[in-house]
Amino acid sequence: MAQISTASTSVKHPRSKTRIQQENEERILLAALEVFSQNGFHGATLDRIASAADMSKPNLLYYFKNKEEIHIALLTGLLDVWLAPLREISADGEPTLEIGAYIRRKLESSREFPRESRLFANEILAGAPHIGTFLQTELKQLVDEKAKILQRWIDNGQLAPCDPRHLLFAIWSTTQHYADFSVQVRHVLGLPPGDKSYYTDAAEMLDTLFLGRLMGADDVP
Amino acid sequence: MAQISTASTSVKHPRSKTRIQQENEERILLAALEVFSQNGFHGATLDRIASAADMSKPNLLYYFKNKEEIHIALLTGLLDVWLAPLREISADGEPTLEIGAYIRRKLESSREFPRESRLFANEILAGAPHIGTFLQTELKQLVDEKAKILQRWIDNGQLAPCDPRHLLFAIWSTTQHYADFSVQVRHVLGLPPGDKSYYTDAAEMLDTLFLGRLMGADDVP
DNA sequence: AAGAGATTTGACCAAACGGTAAAAATGTTA
DNA sequence: TAACATTTTTACCGTTTGGTCAAATCTCTT
Known part of the structure; x- marks a missing residue:
């Protein structure tokens, strides 16, 4: 389930949130x-979102002042989950x-939050108009930090030399x-x-790819 | 959904194509x-396409009967290139x-045709409404065929066991x-x-990943 | 139960959008 | 160059879309 609602889904209500307000914001998101x-983003219409939230359009716009704000609220709420x-x-x-554990967490995240993943992918494909600065600051910083760790492992000979x-x-x-x-995966x-059974084979493949030896495996039965 | 019209970008002209017709269709595409x-798809407007093609909207619609037909023509034209x-x-x-050569071709294809890649990605993300049957038939068939080859290599011990x-x-x-x-890549x-210099590091990474040993590399200098 | 504040609704609007019709302009060819 | 076909433009249309507004209803507190 989406964690989303962080601190500021700033509506026109500066005071604390009502029960109804919290329920409806969650339903909308x-x-x-x-x-x-x-x-x-462009394919989505306020009418369809409102309808999916079982709510009238003006009522929806009572909680979020426009379409973009919903989109941004969704993305910002997603980012923490995405980087966890x-x-x-x-x-x-x-x-x-x-x-190995990281890959398994990431794959599990894809299986559990496919809609969030596609939302993110759409945003990046569109040129990251809403989360551009996030990518340049928070994400870059985190990657830099983790890349240092990987680099240390490489320097220790625990990991093959590569760009972390x-x-x-x-x-x-x-x-x-x-x-x-x-x-595409399903069609191929x-x-x-609805079938998600391919995730087990996927996990095995990624293990082989990232942790095992893919090529030149002479020790095959 | 709508099926891909075969080879020809069928316009309202059953006869052979004029010089102007060919030029303009290409400009439009x-x-x-x-x-x-x-x-x-949804974010694109006929006005913007027409403007980008330096052409009036009705003139554009003289060559393609609607927006969807342009999109389909674009996708169909892309598929062969994509599978090559x-x-x-x-x-x-x-x-x-x-x-290794396949990976290099694929990476080169990404560098040379990023717009085509994003077009394709958008289509798949949207649920492949236009190329669904292509994925189920042509692509699946080709993958099945090549998977057999990979499986033979695995059986011969030339490739680590994995799902091809x-x-x-x-x-x-x-x-x-x-x-x-x-x-995202650039921001991180x-x-x-405009910088595409990361492609050289990318090529090296993919070589290490797919052809070399990533983990447990004790033979590191 | 009354009043204040929060929520919901219906009616509406301007802009953007996909698309059309027909005339005008241009190109092609006999 | 005249006749015909192709191409381009102008003006327009119906629908969808994001968004507003004021009135009506509901909820909560006292």
Whole structure:
């Protein structure tokens, strides 16, 4: 479920939030997540969001002053959740275990929050008009920090030499692919719409890819 | 949904194409690629496409009967290009070389055709309303065929055991990531807008990841 | 139960959008 | 160059969309 509502989903109410206010904001954000993630920002209409939230459009606009504000509220609420798996990487752990666990967390995140993943993907594809500065500041800072840890592991000979940042890119892309491109994955595998069974094979593949030896495996049975 | 019209961008002209017709259709498709890839299907407007093609909107609609037809024409034209790198994988080659060359082709394709990649990504993210059957038929068939080749390599001990289809997913996602998420990549790396220099590091990373040993590399200098 | 404040609704609006019709302009060819 | 076909433009239309407003209703407190 979406964590979303951080501190400031600033509505026109400076005072503390009512019970109804909190309920409705959550209902709206949930509905908006559904609609935005399916059709992108421009494909989503206030009418459809309102309808999905079982609410009239003017009522919806009583809680969020416009479409963009809903979108931004959704994105900002998402960012912390999105970065949580990376934050957990510890410098004190064993590289193999740490990276393996990170990949599993990321993949699990894709399976559990596919709509959030697609919302994020849509935003980036559109050029990150709303979270551009977040990428340049918070995300960059976190990546820099974790890249240092990875670099230390490389220097210790515990990890093959590579650009740590690009290693993260590879992890992000492979794991998020299963949420963002799920339609393609299912069609290629010949699976029905709701089927998410491919995640087990995916996990195995990513383990082999990132933790095992992919090529030149002479020790194959 | 709407099926891809076959080869021809069927306009209201059953006869052979005029010089002007060919020029203008190309101009329109180029402009549409720019606009669609930046804003997605719903974010793109006929006015902006027409403006980008330096043409009036009714004139544009003289060549394509509606917005959807432009989008479909663009996608269909793209599919062959998109699959070309995969088609080239040969069963007769050395696995390491074949896969390495495939990855390089794919990455090069991302660098050279980022707009096409984003167009494709947008379509898949939206649930593949226009190319759903293509994914289920042509793409699936090609993947099945190439997966067999990979499986043979695995059985011969030339490639670590893994699900061949998911290996392809991993290659697709990592390579296309650099086109689709280029904004994020640049922001995290602290590069200016036009800079594509990260592709060299990317190529190295993917080589290490797919062809080398990433973890447990005790033979590091 | 009354009053204040919060919430919901229906009616509406201006702009943007996809698309059309027909005339005007241009190109092509006999 | 005249006749015909193709291309372009001007003016327009109906719908959808994001958003407003004031009145009506509901909720909570005292």
